[in-house]
Amino acid sequence: MPEKTDFAERYASGKTPWDSGTPSEELLRVLKDGKLTGSTALDFGCGTGTNAIELARRGFRVTAVDIVDQAIQIARDKARAAAAQVDFRVGDTLRDDPGGPYDILFDRGVYHCLRTEDLKAFQEFLKRATGTGSWWLSLAGNSKEDTEPGPPVVSEQEIRAELGPLFDILDLREFRFTTNQDGFRPLGWSILMRRK
Numbered sequence: 001m002p003e004k005t006d007f008a009e010r011y012a013s014g015k016t017p018w019d020s021g022t023p024s025e026e027l028l029r030v031l032k033d034g035k036l037t038g039s040t041a042l043d044f045g046c047g048t049g050t051n052a053i054e055l056a057r058r059g060f061r062v063t064a065v066d067i068v069d070q071a072i073q074i075a076r077d078k079a080r081a082a083a084a085q086v087d088f089r090v091g092d093t094l095r096d097d098p099g100g101p102y103d104i105l106f107d108r109g110v111y112h113c114l115r116t117e118d119l120k121a122f123q124e125f126l127k128r129a130t131g132t133g134s135w136w137l138s139l140a141g142n143s144k145e146d147t148e149p150g151p152p153v154v155s156e157q158e159i160r161a162e163l164g165p166l167f168d169i170l171d172l173r174e175f176r177f178t179t180n181q182d183g184f185r186p187l188g189w190s191i192l193m194r195r196k
């Protein structure tokens with residue numbers, strides 16, 4: 001089992017390669033394709049809020065949650081500067097009430113962490129936060145590439161076994177994450193799903 005990341009320590013020390021400061025190219029592609037319809041969105045494990053703010057900018061009513069207070073403080077400052085309305089909350093996706101059900105869930109780099117922390121609690125969260133027809137775009141590390149120095153990784157077989165019972169997996173494709181380190185673009189899975 002991979003070692004649990006101390007995210008508060010990572011934000012405090014600035015070791016946050018995922019925090020690219022630009023909206024996810026993969027999220028933008030899926031939005032452009034006309035998927036992710038609806039009005040409410042939850043970005044869980046939102047970090048410093050770049051993608052939540054982008055969704056708000058495009059007219060979604062966005063709730064965004066992260067377990068690290070420092071990340072949420074930065075996210076709130078960024079939203080204020082961008083005049084974007086996002087309901088940013090400090091919270092634990094595995095334990096706290098997520099609200100909802102939401103039309104859209106989005107996560108970048110969170111399913112691949114929480115699946116090894118407590119898969120059952122994570123699946124319960126998914127059930128509570130979605131209803132039939134809810135979309136979920138998840139961006140996760142891909143086991144076809146070494147985990148070091150990249151994100152935690154997951155295989156296609158694991159994705160289908162863990163998420164397939166609750167969601168139709170509409171598109172499962174490879175992509176590369178953007179990071180804040182030049183040339184560091186770990187391989188990922190882009191998983192587009194709809195709740196059964």
Ligand SMILES: C[S@@+](CC[C@H](N)C(=O)[O-])C[C@H]1O[C@@H](n2cnc3c(N)ncnc32)[C@H](O)[C@@H]1O
Pocket residue numbers: 007008018019020044045046047048065066067068071091092093094107108109110113114
């Ligand atoms: C790899 S980072 C990605 C952050 C953000 N999604 C992004 O793309 O910049 C994973 C994020 O999940 C958050 N996180 C980890 N466990 C969490 C939990 N149980 N509940 C809420 N957030 C969590 C971390 O604090 C961190 O911000």
